Amino acid sequence: MSPETNADLPRPGWAPFLQEGRRVVLRHAIDPASGYTRSDALGTILETDAETVTVMTRRGEVRVLRGLVTAAKEVPPPPARRARSPHP
Numbered sequence: 001m002s003p004e005t006n007a008d009l010p011r012p013g014w015a016p017f018l019q020e021g022r023r024v025v026l027r028h029a030i031d032p033a034s035g036y037t038r039s040d041a042l043g044t045i046l047e048t049d050a051e052t053v054t055v056m057t058r059r060g061e062v063r064v065l066r067g068l069v070t071a072a073k074e075v076p077p078p079p080a081r082r083a084r085s086p087h088p
Contacts, residue, residue: 018048024043025041
């Protein structure tokens with residue numbers, strides 16, 4: 001049995017706003033072999049469980065392991081698109 005560090009343990013109550021239907025941005029760790037160490041998922045939470053958060057982003061569903069989330073924040077709805085002004 002390997003010893004666990006505090007970073008390996010679930011954080012009960014951490015980010016309680018991570019609930020279905022909320023618009024959030026999640027910063028999470030990714031595979032460093034990709035050349036990056038962090039990525040953001042901005043969108044609406046579709047599903048949550050004890051281990052993951054699934055966010056619908058502009059590019060599709062992103063499933064993030066809760067243990068890899070390094071920062072999370074609820075964000076307002078996207079601004080309304082402006083109507084194009086006709087060019088003379």
